[in-house]
């Protein structure tokens with residue numbers, strides 16, 4: 297009997313093949329006293345060396361098959377293997393406590409893993425995953441245990457695993473591995489990100505694939521709808537083969553749009569840009585036909601380290617993005633730290649309500665040295681491309697004026713030092729706080745552009761924490777309340793001859809797109825892989841037709857009503 301298991305759609309596509317269970321044997325670590333700590337440290341060093349050789353080979357393979365940015369994960373793993381904070385702590389433990397290397401490594405790495413995992417932050421959680429991966433590799437050498445690796449697969453399969461480590465994913469041979477499903481993980485976990493860049497259909501976070509699927513059984517991975525079908529009937533297989541073909545045709549259609557501008561059926565032009573977190577993401581933007589970067593979240597430059605990035609470091613990151621994007625616009629947002637994005641080394645006091653606290657522009661206006669360093673780096677980089685600077689979390693006009701005044705002061709200073717700075721940098725703001733949306737007409741007289749941050753605008757408007765599962769039903773992008781605010785912002789911008797974009801997740805949402813188009817949004821910034829499907833959708837929409845229904849939509853009473861109407865009408 298076939299069975300359906302639901303999970304999170306991590307990488308689009310359909311795959312049909314036999315299951316290959318990738319089991320990681322339990323590492324049996326027993327704490328034992330040792331006699332000779334010098335010899336034990338040498339044994340530990342030997343395991344480290346072997347792990348390094350192995351990792352270097354995986355890194356080279358990832359580099360040639362997946363490209364530089366994916367290989368960077370393994371460069372990071374190699375760094376973990378040489379990180380004195382971790383490695384010296386293990387050696388010290390062996391020496392001072394006379395314990396075996398396995399238990400010392402396990403205890404110290406678990407301590408770091410717990411520390412990073414407890415941080416309410418995706419980036420830090422990924423660092424925990426890196427340490428877990430590296431530690432397992434070293435332990436396997438110490439215990440002389442061999443793991444099943446995806447590299448040993450030589451027939452067409454679908455991998456079923458509790459989770460795939462980044463190194464597992466890098467060893468996947470696309471010729472044989474048609475798809476994978478895991479028990480744990482989310483859309484932003486390493487394995488999910490890599491599956492998308494390798495275009496291997498994947499469903500993650502199913503909670504139960506490893507317990508419900510046996511080796512060799514037929515499996516369908518539906519990475520479009522996040523479903524795994526176990527032991528399907530002939531009819532079901534046929535049905536999914538058709539779905540696979542339809543998707544392949546659709547992708548081929550999308551690919552034709554890579555170098556096209558984005559136009560509606562009735563000839564209205566909008567710009568489709570991408571959100572990025574690091575310079576390495578730019579390639580994906582270009583490959584997916586992005587017309588610009590609508591949001592560069594610079595906070596990632598500040599994370600995963602123990603001190604602030606220098607002006608030089610920032611300058612070279614910003615310059616790299618601007619140069620790679622050529623003449624295309626690049627909106628770089630100044631530091632938006634706080635809320636769920638912590639910087640432990642800033643030593644900020646714990647707050648009752650971090651999302652409503654001392655964060656983003658509030659912090660930057662207070663910690664001016666830090667802010668000015670970033671602004672100088674941005675201004676210096678401005679001559680290398682089409683830079684637009686954006687301030688996050690603006691709640692009052694005074695905040696914007698102060699931030700802009702500091703920016704202009706730094707510009708003056710640089711000019712008087714003889715450093716060239718572009719004269720055409722637009723200065724805009726995120727609209728993600730309701731007070732700013734309501735006052736958009738006033739702001740529009742002074743800013744060069746708006747970018748609506750619906751991730752936060754929705755949570756602040758609905759008073760519903762965006763991280764809290766229990767109130768996630770209130771996270772309603774199509775709520776008429778949100779749509780009315782979005783309309784106020786777009787209308788206010790246009791009245792003053794300015795442009796309005798959106799960089800919250802809503803901009804790439806296929807139900808929201810027709811409404812936003814009708815409201816006149818000028819720029820949609822989304823994850824790079826959403827750009828081509830969005831361009832294709834927009835090409836089939838008529839702005840005029842949607843505009844005729846706008847009054848009706850804005851006067852609907854519920855989100856459900858809006859959603860049903862849009863799905864039916866456009």
Ligand SMILES: C=C(OP(=O)(O)O)C(=O)O
Pocket residue numbers: 591593632728748749750751752753799800801
């Ligand atoms: C784009 C946004 O910013 P972030 O997700 O980084 O808070 C937003 O709030 O919509």
Ligand SMILES: [Mg+2]
Pocket residue numbers: 728749751752
């Ligand atoms: Mg935000």
